[in-house]
Amino acid sequence: MSIKIMSQLFExxxxxxxxxxxxxxxxxxxxxxxxGIWPTVARLSRETELSERQVQRILSEFVDEGLLVVRSKGxxxxxxxxxxxxxxxxxxxxxxxKEEPEQTPEKAxxxxxxxxxxxxxxxxxxxxxxxxxxxxxxxHHVTQTVIEPPLEPSIGREGAREAVSEExxxxxxxxxxxxxxxxxxxxxxxxxxxxDAARAAWxxxxxxxxxxxxxxxxxxxxxxxxxxxxxxxxMAVYLREKRWEKLPAKAATPQGPTxxxxxxxxxxxxxxxxxxxxxxxxxxxxxxxxxxxxxxVLKLIEVGGEPPADLTNMERQMLADGDPVRYxxxxxxxxxxxxxxxxxxxxxxxxxxYACPPELMPFAEAFQQVKRDGELFAAWxxxxxxxxxxxxxxxxxxxxxxxPPLPDGVDDMFEGLVRSALDHFxxxxxxxxxxxxxGNDDAA
Numbered sequence: 001m002s003i004k005i006m007s008q009l010f011e012x013x014x015x016x017x018x019x020x021x022x023x024x025x026x027x028x029x030x031x032x033x034x035x036g037i038w039p040t041v042a043r044l045s046r047e048t049e050l051s052e053r054q055v056q057r058i059l060s061e062f063v064d065e066g067l068l069v070v071r072s073k074g075x076x077x078x079x080x081x082x083x084x085x086x087x088x089x090x091x092x093x094x095x096x097x098k099e100e101p102e103q104t105p106e107k108a109x110x111x112x113x114x115x116x117x118x119x120x121x122x123x124x125x126x127x128x129x130x131x132x133x134x135x136x137x138x139x140h141h142v143t144q145t146v147i148e149p150p151l152e153p154s155i156g157r158e159g160a161r162e163a164v165s166e167e168x169x170x171x172x173x174x175x176x177x178x179x180x181x182x183x184x185x186x187x188x189x190x191x192x193x194x195x196d197a198a199r200a201a202w203x204x205x206x207x208x209x210x211x212x213x214x215x216x217x218x219x220x221x222x223x224x225x226x227x228x229x230x231x232x233x234x235m236a237v238y239l240r241e242k243r244w245e246k247l248p249a250k251a252a253t254p255q256g257p258t259x260x261x262x263x264x265x266x267x268x269x270x271x272x273x274x275x276x277x278x279x280x281x282x283x284x285x286x287x288x289x290x291x292x293x294x295x296x297v298l299k300l301i302e303v304g305g306e307p308p309a310d311l312t313n314m315e316r317q318m319l320a321d322g323d324p325v326r327y328x329x330x331x332x333x334x335x336x337x338x339x340x341x342x343x344x345x346x347x348x349x350x351x352x353x354y355a356c357p358p359e360l361m362p363f364a365e366a367f368q369q370v371k372r373d374g375e376l377f378a379a380w381x382x383x384x385x386x387x388x389x390x391x392x393x394x395x396x397x398x399x400x401x402x403x404p405p406l407p408d409g410v411d412d413m414f415e416g417l418v419r420s421a422l423d424h425f426x427x428x429x430x431x432x433x434x435x436x437x438x439g440n441d442d443a444a
Contacts, residue, residue, distance in 0.1 A: 005030055005086060012094035013174045015181065016349070021048050022058050023067070026084070034086030037068075041081065053394045059084075064185060066090045066195075073312035093196070176203055176210075182346060183214045186339055187235045188221065188282045198235035205239065216244035218339065221282060223247060257355035262348035263392075268402045269364035269425075270356040271341055275389045276426055276433055279337030290328050297324040334390045345393050363428045367402040377401070379414035383422065 005027040014020045025048055029037045041059070045052040059082075062068040067090045071083040180202045184190050190198075202210065220243055224232055233243070260266035286294065297318045300307055307319055318324035336342075344354045370376050380403055384391040392401070404425040406417040426433075 004032060005034055005091065008091050008094070012091070013177055014094070015178055018048075018050055018054060019058050019061070022050065022055060023062070026068075027086070030086055034088050034091070037084040037086070038081050043081070051394055057393070065181065073314065179210060179214070182343070183210075183217070184235065186214075186217050186282065187238070188232050190235060193235050195235075198239060201236045201239035205242075209242065213239060213242070213244055216247060218280075219247050220244050258358045258361075259353040260356040261353050262344075262351070262396075263398055263401045265364040265367045265402045266356045266358075266361055267344070267348075267354060268367060269360045269429075270354065271344055272404070272422070272425060273357075273360060273429055273432065273436075274338055274340045274344075275387075276429075277338070277436070279333045281333075281336040281339045283336055284329070284332050286325070286328055286332075294318070294324040294328055330388065333388060338390065341390065349393075349396055351396070357432070359432060360429060363425065364402075366405050368405045369400040370403050372397055372399050372401060376414050376418075379418045382415060383418045 006024050009020065009023045009027055012020075012023075014023055022044065025044060026037050026039075027034075029039055039047075041052050041055050044050070044055045048055070050058075059068065063070060063084075066087055068084045069087055071085055073082050177199075180199055183202070184195070184198065187193065202213075205213065217238075220238065221232065237243070258266065260270065293315070297315055300319060301322065301324075307316070311319070318327045321327040347354055370380065381391050403418075404421040407420050407424065
């Protein structure tokens with residue numbers, strides 16, 4: 001157990017309570033140099049009370065962010081867990097949390113109903129639970145947003161409430177750091193880039209500039225690629241020179257985006273509209289490590305016979321698939337193919353809505369609620385898999401989620417009905433998708 005590392009992680013801003021809980025539990029296994037972390041996913045899930053999928057997702061995030069280094073893959077003999085080491089330099093870079101100054105009554109009144117979160121939403125009654133809390137007192141005591149879709153939700157009302165919530169938030173060093181960490185992996189060179197220089201450039205921007213830099217990252221990368229550039233500038237250069245401002249202005253629309261609540265009608269319609277696009281994320285090609293891994297499995301396939309006992313779970317799955325390149329590409333597309341969907345899901349984990357195109361609302365109005373974990377919900381999951389799409393991530397899914405309506409008067413299995421519903425919705429929004437493919441991102 002490393003008390004020093006645990007203390008550093010307790011003071012660090014890791015983005016969520018789940019991430020901090022898992023990081024501290026990992027530190028319990030590490031020595032003073034951050035080495036020797038070995039517990040299985042099942043054990044971490046049991047001891048942190050997180051789902052195994054949550055544990056796997058957070059571990060993957062820690063590896064991607066450089067906080068953890070994989071020393072050996074698990075899944076070999078006796079079901080051993082993957083062995084990790086902490087990157088001590090990465091831990092040292094974590095920004096320590098800063099205590100908020102004690103609030104005076106006058107200051108608290110200026111900041112809303114409580115000074116720490118500066119949430120100015122009014123308390124609610126138990127009959128109309130619209131506050132930022134699971135308690136009848138509304139936003140007091142708790143800051144976890146309730147996502148309880150009503151039978152007939154008002155998208156306009158939800159959008160207005162979300163917009164007020166977004167605009168009323170006061171930026172803090174912690175929120176700026178979280179937004180930087182959210183944006184950083186979208187840059188193709190972030191793994192080998194200077195994170196410190198990029199973080200400093202990010203912090204020097206205004207809130208509006210950070211928002212614009214994040215929103216137009218994809219536009220800049222596409223423009224650079226279309227211009228024949230073989231290399232992309234560093235994150236810091238993009239931010240310092242505000243290169244997104246050199247891009248052509250987006251076409252104006254008569255109506256701006258609407259903030260839609262997670263898993264509601266407009267939110268789900270926007271999600272499907274993005275999934276209808278071909279995968280467009282960065283880094284979808286295989287990197288040198290993945291190519292070597294695929295070559296290793298290809299050689300095993302050519303040799304045939306009983307595979308070695310020390311293969312990792314991923315290697316065994318590639319071997320069973322019979323085409324390691326296709327397997328790795330499919331995995332990358334699921335994880336990276338639709339950055340906007342990933343961003344929507346990331347915000348949904350924090351109970352935040354997403355800016356959605358209002359022109360999709362007429363088609364989304366017909367959406368129907370589906371019970372989570374029911375047979376129809378399983379059919380929607382299966383159809384996502386058939387199309388190679390990522391499904392809704394586990395964690396904070398509400399009991400009821402909106403999906404395109406199933407066709408009436410058709411006697412068929414759920415799988416066929418779901419497929420028909422998606423094809424019909426795709427046809428309905430064809431004009432919207434065509435406008436988006438021409439580069440009108442305000443229609444997206």
